[in-house]
Amino acid sequence: MKLRMKCPNCGFWNRIEVNKLFIEQETSEPKVKAYIPMYEPLKTETCKKCKSIIAEPRELIRIVKKIASIKK
Numbered sequence: 001m002k003l004r005m006k007c008p009n010c011g012f013w014n015r016i017e018v019n020k021l022f023i024e025q026e027t028s029e030p031k032v033k034a035y036i037p038m039y040e041p042l043k044t045e046t047c048k049k050c051k052s053i054i055a056e057p058r059e060l061i062r063i064v065k066k067i068a069s070i071k072k
């Protein structure tokens with residue numbers, strides 16, 4: 001899937017290819033687990049405008065408003 005990600009250096013919005021994953025997380029309730037959606041870049045992505053690296057395959061992206069948005 002495609003993810004729109006804002007370059008932290010220049011603010012340009014880039015489109016990157018990602019896999020969606022769910023990371024299991026413990027909650028205060030022992031029998032309840034939360035799943036947090038995370039996005040794994042398929043390759044190292046650089047900003048099209050300033051060429052700085054914005055995503056790497058081993059660094060999962062957690063969706064935070066203002067930093068990234070999903071392209072539907």
Ligand SMILES: [Zn+2]
Pocket residue numbers: 007008009010011012047048049050051052
């Ligand atoms: Zn940039």
